[in-house]
Amino acid sequence: MTDQEHTPTPTASGNADSHDADSHPEWTVQSSANDITLVLRGQWTIDDGAALAIPDDALRTGAPKDGAAQTLHVDVSGLSQWDSSLVSFLWTVKQAAARGKMNFDLAQLPDGVQRLFALLPAEPEPPAQHPKKPFAPLRTTGALTLDTLDEIGALTELGAQTARGSVKALSGHGGMRLRDLFVNIFDAGPSALMIVSVVNFLVGAILAFVGAVQLRKFSADMYVANLVGIACVRELSAVMTAIIMAGRTGGAYAARIATMLGNEEIDALKVFGIPVSSYILLPSILSLMLMMPLLYLYGSGMSIIGGYVVATGMLPDVTGAGYINQTLGAIDLTQFEFGFAKSIVFAAMIGLTSCQIGLNAGRSAADVGTAATRAVVVGIVGVIALDAIFAVIANVLDI
Incomplete structure (x- = not known):
């Protein structure tokens, strides 16, 4: 008969009394011709350092002489207390016995261990295999088109x-309640004046600085006013204001609606028969469409002021009156009409996409942040794409 014994290493140094030594969990493998016995002694609890798995080579024995399958017995006569660590250990023992083509005898195990074993599957579940997606460009393109x-x-x-x-x-x-409309108008208009002022002022100043550096080489300092005025009134003020509102207001709309969806407020409105489009969405979209053109005009003025400050400060030949006179001569009403129309379309796009993303969001807290991020990204990309379309239209119409 061969014995293999395993005793966990004590976790504390010094002299231990006999009671502590007896309480340590240990296992021993005793093998004979056709039987193998796993002897368990001590307290098999996780706090006492019980093993959770048996080594792979612990049950390796020679084949019996008569060719019969060996039986693995478990001797628990020396076992005192136990917890789920014992079940985990015996589960690995069962798997090792199955790999060694042995019969595992559960008869001597405590009733609680046998009941827990009855809940376990006969074989361990294989790891999940994630299916590999085949390369199907037509299917991917079609799905993207349909979406x-x-x-x-x-x-x-x-x-x-x-x-x-x-x-x-x-x-x-x-x-729609007028109170909701006025609250949204304040949030989309006066509350955004500071950031619109700073961004458009700096854009106008940067344009004037770059234009002054280049136009000075050709002694065309006064045309800095033309550059700043036309670029900002026709393109940059509308685009930059729309990008600001997409990041500031569009993301807020998506987050607010997604939060209401998660709190089941949207479901409550539908149950009571209150139209969500009129009660929630209309004040948001209408306030943005009302305020965006006004913010565009305000941003255009701030851009011109930014260019005025830089041009009069950098170019000695440019006076304040001359800059203003040059700006008024370069900008006509058509430029303002074109920018005004773009700002309304930008506002409608930002409001509709943000509200739609909020309505399609999930109901968890993480989905609120995802909806806000997606609304900002879609709003910014949509503004730039629409501006490109407007540029093509303006070229065709010779505006």
Whole structure:
């Protein structure tokens, strides 16, 4: 008979009494011709340092002479207390016995261990295999196209509902509350003046600085006013203001609606028959469409002031009166009309996409942040894409 004994290493140094020594969990493998016995002694608890697995080579024995399968018995006569660590250890013993083609005898185990073993599967579950996605460019392109068409359809439907709601609100039969409209107007307008002022002022100053450096080489210092005025009124003020509102207001709309969705406030409105498009979405979108053109005009003025400060400070030949006179001569009403129209379209796009993203968000706290981030990204990219379309239209119409 061969014995293999394992005793955990004591975790504390010094002299230990006999009681502590007896309480340490230990196991011993005793093998004979056709039987193997696993002897367990001590307290098999996780606090006492019980082993959670048996080594792979602990049950390796020679084949029996008669060719019969060996049986693994468990002797628990020296076992005192135990917890789930014993079940974990015996589970690995069972797997090792199965790999060695041995029969595992559970008869001598405590009743609680046997009941827990009955809950375990016969074989350990294999690790999940993640299916590899085949390379299918046509399928991917088709799915992306369908998703895009679904989003366009949802936005179109949301825009139609908002338009109908605005008509009803003007006639006094809509579900929009004026108080909500005024609150959203304040959030989208006066509350954004500071950041719109700073950004547009700096944009105008940067344009004037770059233009002054280059135009000075050609003795065309006065045309800095033309550069700043036309660039800001026609393009930059509308685009920069829209980007600011996409990051500031569009993300707030998406986060607010996603939070209401997670708190089941949207579901409550639907149960009571209150149209969400009129009660929640219309004040947000309408306030943004009302305030964006005004912010564009304000931003254009701040850009011109920024250019004025830099040009009069850097260029000795440019006076304040001359800069203003040159700016008024370079900008005509058509430039303001073009920028005014772009700002309204930008506002409608930001409001609709932000609200739609908020309505399609999940119901967890993480989904609120995801919806806000997605609304900002979609808003900024959409503003730049729409500005490119407006540039093509302006070129075709020779504006």
